[in-house]
Amino acid sequence: MQDAGFIFASYIITVAAIVLFAVGTLRRAKSSAKVVEDQHKPWI
Amino acid sequence: MLSQSAPKFSSTGTQATRIVGALTIIVMTWVLISGLVFTPADVVQGESVRIMYVHVPSAWVAYLAFIVTAIASAFYIFAKRHSLGFDRVAGASAEVGVMFMVITLVTGSLWGRLTWGEFWQWDPRLTTTAFLLVTYVGYLAVRRLDGSVEQRARRSAVIALLAVLEIPLVHFSVVFWRSLHQRATILDPNGDVKMDGLMLFTLFTGVVGFTLVFVWLILHRQRTMLLSDLANQSGLDAAILARQNESVSI
Secondary structure (H helix, E strand, O other): OOOHHHHHHHHHHHHHHHHHHHHHHHHHHHHHHOOOEHHHOOOO | OEOOOOOOOOOOOOHHHHHHHHHHHHHHHHHHHHHHHHOOOEOOOEHHHHHHHHHHHHHHHHHHHHHHHHHHHHHHHHOOOOOHHHHHHHHHHHHHHHHHHHHHHHHHHHHHHHHOOOOOOOOHHHHHHHHHHHHHHHHHHHHOOOOOHHHHHHHHHHHHHHHOOHHHHHHOHHHHOOOOOOOOOOOOOOOOOOOOHHHHHHHHHHHHHHHHHHHHHHHHHHHHHHHHHHHHHHHHHHHHHHHHHHHHHO
């Protein structure tokens, strides 16, 4: 399968981008959440 | 009380996000395995067609995200109560949309190299897609300009309502102009879908899986934006208070 490198690259880039975005969001939420009172978090 | 009681894994998670997250992982795992292993090669494109299972759903979610941005912006502008919640949904959706648009362009570029022999062509579909991406990067830049959160919301809502008009141009670019990019296969106006059953099913579950990713990300991202806005506000309040105390002591 000559095209394997391109195919795997497209899957890896897709998954990596989504995971990095998700992890970045959760980390940012965690650091901001430390200075915000629970009463301002309607989802809690 | 400060958030010492927040869950360890996520500060923005709820039962609903955990269910969506679990569903997302299950569906995406199936899509990745089926796309790489189970689905057959295409008669014309060979193995390179496997890129379709990530490229097409990414493009779909990017369109969806930008449409959600426009709808939330319209609610912000036209609703009686200008709720900043709509603005945060708009901003979160645009960020997710930009990420998926980049994925669309990169995976499309890799696919193009295999089918056309080139990573990039100034083809109508590719050019209008790149233009759409630049527009929403600009939208995100405007959101970071100085000013109050209300100013941010008003400015960006106007841009979002104008930017969404580019989507039909991108989608129908392959019809309006001569294009290297193939025309719509699934959304063919004649309803004549010439695709193997498993390929079609994998593509459909890909669209579902990527949409679940979008829902999960947007739920967390807009809550993160609320936390950031509140954290910035409390930092500003603390700075003002310190400054006032300084002037009193002088």
